[in-house]
Amino acid sequence: MSTIINLRDFCRLNRDWVLETTEALVGLESPTTDKAAVDRCGAALAARLQAIGGRVTRLPRPDRGDHLLAEFGCGTSQILMLGHFDTVWPVGQLDRMPLTRIDGRLHGPGVFDMKAGIAIAMLATRALLETGAPLHHRIVMLWTTDEEVGSESSRAAIEDEARRSTAVLVLEPSLPGGAVKTSRKGCGTYQLTVRGVAAHAGIEPQKGASAVQELAHQILRVNALQDLERGISVNVVQVSGGLRSNVIPDEARATVDVRVPTAAAAAEIEAAFRALRPVDARTSVDAAGGIDRPPLERTDLVLRLYKQAQDVARELGQALAEGGTGGGSDGNFTAALGVPTLDGLGAIGDGAHALHEHVDIETLTDRAALVAGLITRIQ
Numbered sequence: 001m002s003t004i005i006n007l008r009d010f011c012r013l014n015r016d017w018v019l020e021t022t023e024a025l026v027g028l029e030s031p032t033t034d035k036a037a038v039d040r041c042g043a044a045l046a047a048r049l050q051a052i053g054g055r056v057t058r059l060p061r062p063d064r065g066d067h068l069l070a071e072f073g074c075g076t077s078q079i080l081m082l083g084h085f086d087t088v089w090p091v092g093q094l095d096r097m098p099l100t101r102i103d104g105r106l107h108g109p110g111v112f113d114m115k116a117g118i119a120i121a122m123l124a125t126r127a128l129l130e131t132g133a134p135l136h137h138r139i140v141m142l143w144t145t146d147e148e149v150g151s152e153s154s155r156a157a158i159e160d161e162a163r164r165s166t167a168v169l170v171l172e173p174s175l176p177g178g179a180v181k182t183s184r185k186g187c188g189t190y191q192l193t194v195r196g197v198a199a200h201a202g203i204e205p206q207k208g209a210s211a212v213q214e215l216a217h218q219i220l221r222v223n224a225l226q227d228l229e230r231g232i233s234v235n236v237v238q239v240s241g242g243l244r245s246n247v248i249p250d251e252a253r254a255t256v257d258v259r260v261p262t263a264a265a266a267a268e269i270e271a272a273f274r275a276l277r278p279v280d281a282r283t284s285v286d287a288a289g290g291i292d293r294p295p296l297e298r299t300d301l302v303l304r305l306y307k308q309a310q311d312v313a314r315e316l317g318q319a320l321a322e323g324g325t326g327g328g329s330d331g332n333f334t335a336a337l338g339v340p341t342l343d344g345l346g347a348i349g350d351g352a353h354a355l356h357e358h359v360d361i362e363t364l365t366d367r368a369a370l371v372a373g374l375i376t377r378i379q
């Protein structure tokens with residue numbers, strides 16, 4: 001029997017195991033901002049990783065949950081399985097979104113994004129080790145705790161592990177229907193601060209230079225950078241300014257969300273923000289921030305990994321589509337280093353960050369077989 005079919009059969013036999021693992025992780029709520037809660041989930045995850053043969057290292061963080069690194073097998077080269085166990089949901093959300101199985105779907109906070117993805121990676125690893133499939137690499141898992149707030153405390157560890165890896169498999173949720181993500185936009189946030197000159201709005205308005213008026217000019221300039229045909233989006237998402245009803249405002253601020261498809265577009269947008277100058281010379285304009293997640297571009301390296309995954313899916317009797325998304329993940333960091341990265345290998349379901357968040361139960365095991373099969377194909 002072929003390796004892929006062996007892996008598939010092993011995974012299918014462990015349907016209840018992957019379901020129980022997913023439920024155990026979802027049952028331990030882990031909002032990014034609650035270190036104690038995240039660490040409780042991390043402790044249970046660490047124990048489960050050890051139980052399947054992982055050598056687990058905790059990467060301590062003072063104000064985020066500790067990240068977990070787990071190694072399986074031996075060898076000098078490694079494949080990195082990447083994801084996060086923090087969620088966007090507060091503790092107590094389980095009461096509002098109870099962990100339930102209905103109509104073949106498992107519902108619960110963080111189940112799709114992305115605790116089922118972690119369970120899939122664990123089942124894939126078990127399948128490889130327990131069926132004695134040909135393994136050319138060590139498997140390293142990095143499960144982080146701050147992806148939902150920008151990965152500030154995990155980025156260095158992610159990049160270190162990625163540099164050591166032959167390929168990175170990201171267990172984030174799939175696109176609708178199970179498609180993997182072969183491109184993700186880069187994301188950034190800019191903060192515009194405009195300073196003007198305050199004056200009494202009734203007595204001597206001519207002495208004032210309105211920061212709010214200047215910001216209005218700048219907003220139009222910034223909006224003009226948007227180029228949806230090229231996949232560049234630039235949106236002013238928050239504004240504030242002025243203190244009192246009778247004072248010409250001397251300060252105004254705006255937050256701008258930026259999404260770019262390529263590193264070249266990122267450089268272009270960055271230059272445009274740095275080049276902002278005031279229309280009214282009595283005011284000043286400052287642009288802070290920048291593109292903090294580089295784009296995951298659909299390079300030949302990404303495509304080769306996708307083709308390998310497609311071959312495995314075909315052996316499993318499935319089609320594997322690809323797609324892109326405007327949302328970023330930690331795969332953006334690894335792809336930007338030039339390490340072959342395939343994202344969206346996690347669960348099939350719907351409703352990330354939404355009340356109807358769920359995964360399709362019957363697809364969990366074949367998804368694990370896909371991931372395991374892909375790992376056997378990476379040379």
Ligand SMILES: [Zn+2]
Pocket residue numbers: 084113114147172173
């Ligand atoms: Zn996620």
